[in-house]
Amino acid sequence: MQRSARHGLRLRRHRHRRLRRRHRQRARLPDRLRTLRALVCRPASGGREPASEARRWQPRPGRRLQGLGRKRSRVSDAIHAIRAAAGLFRLARRGLICVEGGDRVRWLDGMLSNDVASLEPGPDRSGCPALLLTRTGRIQADPQVVTLGDDFWLELDGDAVSATLATLDQFIIADDVSLRDCSAGVERLALEGPMAPRIVDELAGRALGLARDAAIHAELAGVDCVVGAWGVSAMEARQLFVPSGSGEHVIRALLEVGAPWGLVEADPDSLEILRIEAGVPRLGAELDEEVLPPEARLERALSFDKG
Template identity: 30%
Template sequence: MSNPSKTSTSTWWTQSSQIDSSLVLGPYRFSLAWVIMMAMVMRTPLHELEAARGGRFRDYHDWEIAEHYGDPRQEYEVVRGDVGILDLCHAGKLRVADRDRVRYLNNMLSNDIKNLSAGRGCYATLLTHQGRMESDLYVYAFTEELWLECLPASKPRLFETLSRYIVGDKVTVADWTEKLGILSLQGPHSRVAIERLTGLSLESLDLLEHRTLQRPSGNWVVVHRDRTGCGGYDLWAPVLEAPEIWRRCVETAQISPVGHAALNWLRTEAGIPWYGTDMGEKTLPMEAGLSHALSMTKGCYRGQEIVARVLHRGHLDRGIGAVSVQHADPPAAGAEIRANGNRIGEVSSSIFSQRLGKPLALAILRVEFLKPGTPVEVVYGDRNYPGEVIALPIQ
């Protein structure tokens, strides 16, 4: 796709008759493909504030998000040693309400929603009837509603599937992605920072539990949510309040902004898979290590028969693991992993690990090769480089 280029015409808005159709705005010519792309890309309400802080942006599932703010290594270290703030307003957010909301979601999702009391949350998956993943998600229970959060990669399908299968139940599913913002404080000092911001005492708040702060302009909700392996809390708030909350954190409290690059490094070292990257529509949840997203006691749910059959058999053919590589650069997604000359899996995502000082890949491997210490080879083009299966999270 081409960027805007100068043209001699002074027409305000004309369409070129050339085969590579373009639009002309004043002295600039734009390719139609570029215009369509830019019209489809969404920005969070913090985009201008992030740009003013030196934000460098990237496209991420139809969103333009901050990749880093000039020094991703420093952002990584800030989260490991102190506290940083992430703009996660692009995360998928759904509200499920009305009389049958609990029963409906309990029948659709893989974890136990029926016994989820107000103020608590759980991790779950939405599966196909064949037991494959449509989405992973977090569910937060309130007195009159349930909030769902997922990555942008799976939000369209999650919303579509949950909306489509409402037949006799009294349930409403609303897309609140652009109504609510999420600012995430991550790092060992995140609780102190979020308590100062909200005035709440959160010492007793367990993981995925949440606390509501009543406010005239719209309630804030604090969720104990570790996205990095370093501890953390999310603040959900009306999207129009996100810029002021950002200013209070970054400008007043001097909390460093952290971009997507550092988040990706940290979650990889913590062994946290992402949908659309490490797992997708062909993945069984057990292959991605998501047994904590499955209830073995609640009874039937969509895809449960396949899950039960695999678990009853007691054996998976493949599973997620981590491989460190003796190379200067991370391997490409999809790169083959071999042992004894045979293909045993492939890379799903990779980084250069700051803690290991070498590339680290998450990979789907044959289960007999998942034991830490197992020697493997990773394919780079026409050459193989030595690697080793390691345990995550990195300590």
């Protein structure tokens, strides 16, 4: 009994000590908060009282709207210049898949929606738009297919490269086909506007004579590049595949050659506006695995009589 009483007394003393310690901590808390507020709100120059919290964090009226107005004006000026001449864009978010192997033509023709087997290297029929569809016919990827000889290039959105590689790799059973992500080996540029073909031809030193969707090798400013004839603005366009490390050199040469024609370097916002105005759908924006090709008016990417 005595032992139990002593144990209960120790528990009560311990509980009282904890309560007293908690009360002291709570009593010191307002002092700590006042100290922290004084440190945070201390004015930069001595002698001035800190502004109240409401006044200190109140945003300046009209500041955000003024910034948006300047950006809108800059984009609008760029779009007018592109429609009159041409615009140069850096396509950092585009990806590239290389398809190689002896069975690449037959295998890729069976995987994509367009007639890939009919493509031939050259300026006439070396490329076409295509779609990678799900089992129910929905859109999984929208690559631009190009053949340059010993391989095929699938040019598509950079965010879709990994998923597209994983999907295609599942269907390589006993085929002589290999897939590689070649995005890191090239820098992507695009010229959109009515003067785009003339500027590229001027830099190449010859008339490339590209048909729609075709692509060929061409030397631009001493750099071996691939030039393609497709775009997203419903205007004349040229796509450039430049070896990594040579992009800035080619850009400077393009701007120098294109200056008399009115070439301007524009940002991706301008290209996105032109794409939307032209009604060209984009994967991740209007296209996903819930959309059927006819719903997006992508009949050009389909072939109903191949095989």
